[in-house]
Amino acid sequence: MPLxxxxxxxxxxxxxxxxxxxxxxxxxxxxxxxxAVTLLMLNPFHNQGPLFFVQTRMGRNxxxxxxxxxxxxxxxxRVARGADGPLDEERITPLGRFMRKSRIDELPQILNVLRGDMSLIGPRPDYFSHARRYVREIPGYRARHMVRPGISGLAQTELGYAVGIEATxxxxxxxxxxxxxxxxxxELWIFWRTLSVVAKRAGS
Incomplete structure (x- = not known):
């Protein structure tokens, strides 16, 4: 099709x-x-600390x-894991592991969607410090930021959680x-695949 x-x-x-x-x-x-209300009641017993986690990530452009x-x-x-390091599995709490498997931990990002930072579907945003290295070392990494990042995306449903340079x-x-x-x-395919991953609790 012509441009x-x-x-x-x-x-x-x-x-x-x-x-x-x-x-x-x-x-x-x-x-x-x-x-949020449920977690506020459960966190003191199973996930002590703040309710929310806020992290600077690389978005559109x-x-x-x-x-x-x-x-x-x-x-x-601070984030101790490097751009090519493994996930800090030992820091994940029991309740946190359930949230990650069920993707409940991602739910507050609908606030990012409402603000215009993100979309429901698109390339997953990386931690900003790691992303700056990926921009330098991975061909095409900058181009993936032409669109809003997503809560879910094709890479997440088809490849799973990416850890390190090669997976990225x-x-x-x-x-x-x-x-x-x-x-x-x-979009419909990724939406369906996302529901399938959540139903199978195949999150990170």
Whole structure:
């Protein structure tokens, strides 16, 4: 398809995608409140510390933003894991492990969607410090930030949680495929695959 014909269609697609993001996020707000109240009661016994975890991540056009999650790890003063290091499994609390498997920890990111930082579906945003290294070392990594990052995405449903440089290279290829082939059908496929992953508790 010629570029001059593709651009209007992409504008329509991303306009509809943004409207869908807003409607679904607003519908999920009551669930977010219920989960927050429940975790406030459970955290003192199973996940001591703050309710939320806020981290600077790389968003659209490589700009930083504050991503919000329910905290699933024991609090730490700073991120000790390097860009190519393993996940700090020993810091994950018992309740946090359940939240990560069920993806409940991601639910507060609907606030990021409402603010315009994120979309429901798109490339997963990385910790900003790690992302700056990936920009330098991984071809195509900068290009994956042409669109809003997502709570879920093609790389997450098809490849799983990416840890380290090599896994991130594979993730980038999936993200670039998603950007090049954006369509309502692909969005529906990723949405369905996300529900399948959550139902199987196949999160990180």
């Amino acid at each position: 001059d014909q593709a651009r209007p269609r992409r504008r329509v697609f991303f306009g509809c995608k943004r409207a869908f993001d807003l409607v679904v996020s607003l519908l999920l707000l009551p669930l977010l409140v219920i989960c 490589c700009k930083p933003f504050k991503a919000i999650k329910f905290r699933s790890m024991r609090p730490a003063d 290279r594979r993730k980038v290829q999936a993200d670039l495929f998603y950007i090049a082939n954006t369509s309502f059908l692909l």
